[in-house]
Amino acid sequence: MILDLRVPLGLMFTLVGLILTVFGITTNGDTALYARSLGINANLWWGIVLLAFGLTMLLLGRRGQQRLKNAPPEPAEEGHQQRGH
Amino acid sequence: MLNLTRVDWLIMLLYFVFVLGIGFALKRSMKTSKDFFQAGRALPAWICGLAFISANLGAQEVIGMGASGAKYGLETAHFYGIGAIPAMIFVGIFMMPFYYGSKARSVPEFLRMRFDEKTRALNACSFAVMTVFSSGISMYAMARLIQALHVFDGLFRALGLAPEGIFTFSIVLSAAIVLLYIFLGGLTSAIYNEVLQFFLIIAGFLPLVLLGLRNIGGWSGLKASVPMAYMHEWKGVAHASTNPMGIEIIGLGMGLGFVLGSGYWCTDFLVIQTAMASKNMESARRVPLIAAIPKMVFPFLVILPGLLAIGLPTPHTTTTVRNVNGVIYHDTTVVSPQVEQGRGLVPAKINPVTGKPMLTASGQPLLDYDMATPNMLLHFFPTGILGLGLTALLASFMSGMAGNVTAFNTVFTYDLYQSYIHKGASDKHYMAVGRWATVGGILLSIATAYAAINFNNIMDTLQLVFSFVNAPLFATFLLGMFWKRATGHGAFAGLVSGTVAAMLHHGLTLPIEAHTGIHGGWIAVIHHYPSDMAQNFWGAIFAFTTNFIVAVVVSLATKPRPEAELVGLVHSLTPKPERAHIAWWKRPEALAAAVLVGAITVNIFFY
Numbered sequence: 111m112i113l114d115l116r117v118p119l120g121l122m123f124t125l126v127g128l129i130l131t132v133f134g135i136t137t138n139g140d141t142a143l144y145a146r147s148l149g150i151n152a153n154l155w156w157g158i159v160l161l162a163f164g165l166t167m168l169l170l171g172r173r174g175q176q177r178l179k180n181a182p183p184e185p186a187e188e189g190h191q192q193r194g195h
Numbered sequence: 196m197l198n199l200t201r202v203d204w205l206i207m208l209l210y211f212v213f214v215l216g217i218g219f220a221l222k223r224s225m226k227t228s229k230d231f232f233q234a235g236r237a238l239p240a241w242i243c244g245l246a247f248i249s250a251n252l253g254a255q256e257v258i259g260m261g262a263s264g265a266k267y268g269l270e271t272a273h274f275y276g277i278g279a280i281p282a283m284i285f286v287g288i289f290m291m292p293f294y295y296g297s298k299a300r301s302v303p304e305f306l307r308m309r310f311d312e313k314t315r316a317l318n319a320c321s322f323a324v325m326t327v328f329s330s331g332i333s334m335y336a337m338a339r340l341i342q343a344l345h346v347f348d349g350l351f352r353a354l355g356l357a358p359e360g361i362f363t364f365s366i367v368l369s370a371a372i373v374l375l376y377i378f379l380g381g382l383t384s385a386i387y388n389e390v391l392q393f394f395l396i397i398a399g400f401l402p403l404v405l406l407g408l409r410n411i412g413g414w415s416g417l418k419a420s421v422p423m424a425y426m427h428e429w430k431g432v433a434h435a436s437t438n439p440m441g442i443e444i445i446g447l448g449m450g451l452g453f454v455l456g457s458g459y460w461c462t463d464f465l466v467i468q469t470a471m472a473s474k475n476m477e478s479a480r481r482v483p484l485i486a487a488i489p490k491m492v493f494p495f496l497v498i499l500p501g502l503l504a505i506g507l508p509t510p511h512t513t514t515t516v517r518n519v520n521g522v523i524y525h526d527t528t529v530v531s532p533q534v535e536q537g538r539g540l541v542p543a544k545i546n547p548v549t550g551k552p553m554l555t556a557s558g559q560p561l562l563d564y565d566m567a568t569p570n571m572l573l574h575f576f577p578t579g580i581l582g583l584g585l586t587a588l589l590a591s592f593m594s595g596m597a598g599n600v601t602a603f604n605t606v607f608t609y610d611l612y613q614s615y616i617h618k619g620a621s622d623k624h625y626m627a628v629g630r631w632a633t634v635g636g637i638l639l640s641i642a643t644a645y646a647a648i649n650f651n652n653i654m655d656t657l658q659l660v661f662s663f664v665n666a667p668l669f670a671t672f673l674l675g676m677f678w679k680r681a682t683g684h685g686a687f688a689g690l691v692s693g694t695v696a697a698m699l700h701h702g703l704t705l706p707i708e709a710h711t712g713i714h715g716g717w718i719a720v721i722h723h724y725p726s727d728m729a730q731n732f733w734g735a736i737f738a739f740t741t742n743f744i745v746a747v748v749v750s751l752a753t754k755p756r757p758e759a760e761l762v763g764l765v766h767s768l769t770p771k772p773e774r775a776h777i778a779w780w781k782r783p784e785a786l787a788a789a790v791l792v793g794a795i796t797v798n799i800f801f802y
Contacts, residue, residue, distance in 0.1 A: 121213075125209055150409075152579075152580045163394075
């Protein structure tokens with residue numbers, strides 16, 4: 111494995127979270143827009159949740175990626191001959 | 196009318212960029228065919244676990260479970276509680292040691308190791324055909340939904356294109372994206388994107404459920420707005436007439452739990468391939484168990500939107516009168532008859548010729564349940580988060596397709612091409628074949644999607660044929676892994692006769708209120724079932740039993756294989772792995788027990 115999945119995953123959700131949060135802030139108080147979501151600024155709140163999730167994943171992923179780089183490749187399971195690498 | 200703004204498009208575009216980006220990032224690590232087809236057998240368990248359930252979270256699942264929630268209520272959760280979770284525990288604890296330990300590269304290859312060449316050939320051919328058709332059906336369903344939701348209408352108008360092109364555009368776009376990322380990164384790419392999609396589904400559907408519940412007045416509000424029977428998973432299940440699905444406990448437990456659920460989760464290479472890609476035996480066994488944890492809470496995400504859609508008030512054409520400084524205004528909100536005749540947010544089906552709602556035999560409007568979940572998205576999400584919801588929907592369609600495509604290219608390359616067409620070529624050659632099989636598989640899927648437009652019944656017919664082929668499968672694996680006496684001739688004869696039994700059962704029975712033909716009874720009607728679900732479950736039971744009995748009888752009559760050849764393939768002949776170094780709570784068995792307790796708790800909660 112050369113790419114810790116949490117890096118792109120975290121990055122994507124950070125960006126989606128950012129977009130929604132910023133859009134939520136700029137449209138805050140727009141009652142016509144948020145009538146559908148029962149008057150709740152769904153973009154702002156959900157954007158913040160996704161932003162937090164994305165950043166956490168990004169942090170964990172970067173740490174994992176660092177470990178992948180430093181540590182020697184994981185030993186193959188006993189009795190298995192690791193092929194192809 | 197759907198109005199997407201720039202924010203929605205930005206989110207959708209972002210997702211596409213990441214999906215393709217992952218493919219490109221993984222391209223340089225695709226050095227051997229093992230990297231391409233088996234993800235190098237090097238992925239951590241949690242990634243494979245989430246991909247394990249995501250591979251199944253395709254369109255049929257997300258839209259279908261919402262539809263089923265609207266139609267049958269919480270009883271739909273049986274597909275999870277009885278259908279999926281016990282099977283996932285079983286495959287992880289008991290079957291994975293043989294799939295993973297045998298070093299088979301695919302499920303058909305395992306059948307060759309355990310039984311013989313003809314059993315493998317039969318399974319590989321039917322599986323390859325089914326995956327191509329399934330991904331075509333998935334593509335068709337997506338393009339239809341995109342049309343119905345008018346997702347690309349604005350884009351097409353802005354570009355001055357005819358709206359008739361939307362169907363083709365949707366199909367070509369999704370096919371091109373899936374093709375590109377699998378072509379580049381193989382199974383790893385498919386698995387990574389399935390995990391991405393898993394989180395997107397949660398991100399898109401959780402706020403939907405929360406808003407829906409808030410609108411309806413919480414759990415108690417939901418209870419008050421739908422019929423009693425809809426809120427219970429188990430109550431009324433003892434007899435067919437007292438529950439919405441019309442199926443009694445024996446058919447449900449045996450048919451769904453033992454035959455259909457296990458047949459899918461324990462033998463379908465579409466999901467098994469993700470577990471076989473993990474880095475060692477302990478991880479491989481943990482994969483289905485990890486997958487079972489989110490599976491327990493998924494009823495909340497995919498079934499509840501459908502149930503909420505039924506429970507919410509039906510929109511009607513209303514006129515409000517306002518008096519502003521002596522001037523009287525009449526505000527009229529016009530609702531189409533399609534919506535007005537529906538129930539809650541589930542619209543009625545419209546006859547395209549007359550433009551009037553279609554009626555059932557008893558004069559009620561026929562409801563278009565498939566629109567339950569999509570309509571919830573449109574109803575509650577303002578622009579911005581709406582883009583996220585639609586992206587989640589698109590992602591689920593594409594990853595369902597991707598799982599089929601990677602399963603197809605592996606089975607085609609290893610089990611058909613390498614075995615029967617061109618043996619002993621270089622590894623590079625097989626990898627190239629795998630890449631081109633991906634292209635070929637996707638082209639065939641596109642052809643299927645177009646065939647579905649021209650032949651109305653093709654989707655139902657295909658799914659019916661798949662059910663004939665799949666229903667008996669689990670018996671073959673069960674005998675193969677746990678009975679050393681089972682022989683190749685027995686397995687082959689069992690599979691064939693099980694499929695024939697499923698066909699005969701379908702040809703001889705009919706659900707009540709259905710016409711003979713695609714719904715059954717095309718030979719003669721000798722039995723009526725209370726619902727198509729009951730017919731389906733009982734058909735599976737017949738197919739399984741026939742396969743089991745025929746396989747046992749033929750096995751006993753034929754020469755068994757020497758036991759030395761079956762080590763690592765059959766339970767009683769495989770030495771227990773040395774695991775003293777793993778603390779008891781880290782073992783897959785401990786996780787399995789925890790999952791089981793959790794699943795029982797959820798079932799009690801929904802009683």
